[in-house]
Amino acid sequence: MSDKLVPVNPADVMVIHDITPNITTLSVPFLRFGRIEVGGRCTIVRMTGGGVLVYSPVALTPDAAAVVVRLGGEEGVKYLVAPDIEHHIFLSEWLKAYPTARIVAPQGLAEKRAATRGKDSRINVNDRFFAILADKRAQPMREPQSIAPDFDADFGLVYFDMHPNKEVVLLYRPENILIEADLMFNLPAIEQYHRVDPATRHGAPGHANLINRLFQTMMRTEGNLVWARRFQWYIASRSDRVRFNEGLKVVDGWPFSKIIPCHGETIEADAKEVFRRVFAWHFASMK
Template structure:
């Protein structure tokens, strides 16, 4: 996320939604390149041993802090997960408020943040990372990299190190819920723009609409998915398609019933069927 694109009034536009008694999402508007409306979403999960895990932190508003108190109690935040090298802008803000939280991030993010020293006041390059997922191409995708006993007990993990953004995908085991960032979008981002006045949206009139339509053709989950298939096949997985396919099959084997993406609508119905449609070519191991 570019700091210039962060909503200036997050408390006014944030949509807070209880997915289950143990999971609450914080959805906010976010326009990629200032015009493509993909939205942003943070997922707060109650851990079985106490405290919460925060996946893809967004602005820490008073209402967001209240969710942490409600779900995490005295334990507060135990883990802050940067799901890829793009979703990290608010890590420092949350770590300052919850100094005992442990940051889980992909390889390369610390270096990326260090390169922004003095350029982005939101990023504290001295933040300590607890677990950095590594590129382990010789290790089967079905063997997750361990984080910590309490984390591993609650969450299944697949790390797509070959993805351009280096994606961390989680399964919340107690409720069979898949939580992910840029592995799969579900546009348009309706909930994330629910509290935004259309007249205030960024982008020149007409141009944003055209860009949105083009991007949504690649990032939708309904209707004709030929462009979505091509995007995943030729771009997302191109650096190591065989390993990407392996990771998709591991995720597909998880018994998830809901998908919470960072961009677009949460999928609470037929989530496994939707996932299989989007990644049809990868599950088959071939292009149609």
């Protein structure tokens, strides 16, 4: 199952990028539905109390393990965050290497993984989750679900349980950096395909298929954003737009200066303005 989603040579195509002295990303090529170039990105964050948090794990290559040592030292991996119910296939690989790591995941992911029993060798359905974020709590979105004291000290958290993929969005407080998965894309995925031979790419510029081109238009953050806004309004937030807006308001209240998405380019300038442009229809509806 997951073999079709994983590069056959992850160590050869992974791009390692130090965003700050405390945050390093691991970017890899990834085709959604076998056609759409969205790329994938893992974010490794140094925790102030020692060790690292790994958000959206990708393949655990020797270079990835070296980043953990560089940022986390002897403490290693403290937390593995599955940012939604789609980004999870490498949790078992990382947990096997770092057995004391604590998995944080959205509600429903454990059941989804259990359904793969005997079907996917990459997924250990017996992996234990440390914290499962609860869907549809009675509390307002501005009251985050507590994970543990060391986690809560370093990270703000908003759980978009109404999003189709159930998104876990983090703010790294020491440096005011937003880390997210599918809440907002920033295509095209240039960095994530940087080390891929153009001749082997299924959707490379110049001969990209129509679906790939349309999706990249829909998931960009520059130029005419009408399709990006339609996607957010009619698809991402359709199940509970009021609660979705509450989550956006909390995130917008954070003083972030950069956005690290799982798909597409990291936004290192004017991040708050970009965020507001993408969700302009939602913010207008709150006035």
